[in-house]
Amino acid sequence: MYQFVNIGEIFYNLQMSIKNILIPYDGSPLSKKALALAKDIARNFTADLTLLMVIPVYYPINDSVFSGAAVTNYQEIVKTLKQQGEKELGKVVERCREEGTKTAYKIVHDDVSNAILKEAKKLKADMIVMGSRRLTGISVIKRLGSTARHVSEHAQCPVTIIH
Template sequence: MFKKILVPTDGSPLSDKAITAAIEFAKTVNGELVTLCVAEPYVYSALVEGAGVFPMDSVAYDEKAQEIAQHNVDKAAALARAQGVTCKTAVALSFSPYEEIVRTAEASACDVIFMASHGRKGLNKLFVGSETQKVLAHSTIPVLVFR
């Protein structure tokens, strides 16, 4: 039934919970994982520059964000391989994580998405909105949400 599982990760303990569950599930069905981490690119703000504060180097920021994202998927892949589960990794740079999650699921021919209920905390979660909710609304395949 579900042989290819997409597991988006942001490196949080809750997404680690989804990774662990996906690995255990994949072991029981002889399935495989695709892990994805979406790095959000640098946001340039003219307001910051106008205030006399120099903005961070956008290239360096994006490179660091991608490095962290790669570390997150490599960690998940190592856990999967240690349990004998095949795991492919993907990193994307996007302002729209949910679109990358849905796109990767389709492009990788995944049967199901295992993901955390949230990654952000506090006010940022309210302003940005729930990526999980957006995946649920736009995915054409089942989504298993971990709390």
């Protein structure tokens, strides 16, 4: 037996449920495409955007001769990356706001996929829009642990992946 669905009603219900959109953003072409799509969705659904920049965690080998220098240098690198991220995201957020979208940003230092999932949960995101690497051929098979895949499998909200 078939059940007929009122598409207008579904659209209306969807419209009521998309209030917060999370966009993992690193300045790459695919994250920019994800942001463009998220801005369109946000304007149509009067949703708020949150851009999330994740500085990946690096684990120096503790028993290495170079571990002390690696940690010291790494802390400086993280500080520099956060400063660069602040500048970049500040500009991007300003453009989004000028285009009429309520936008905020956050920079975290964590494992990338887990940071995205934690922030989505904390934000109570109704949707995540993110880019994915353009892998082809055997690379697709070898890349089973990709960030986009991990996020899409574990997120508690819909995930749109831009290729």
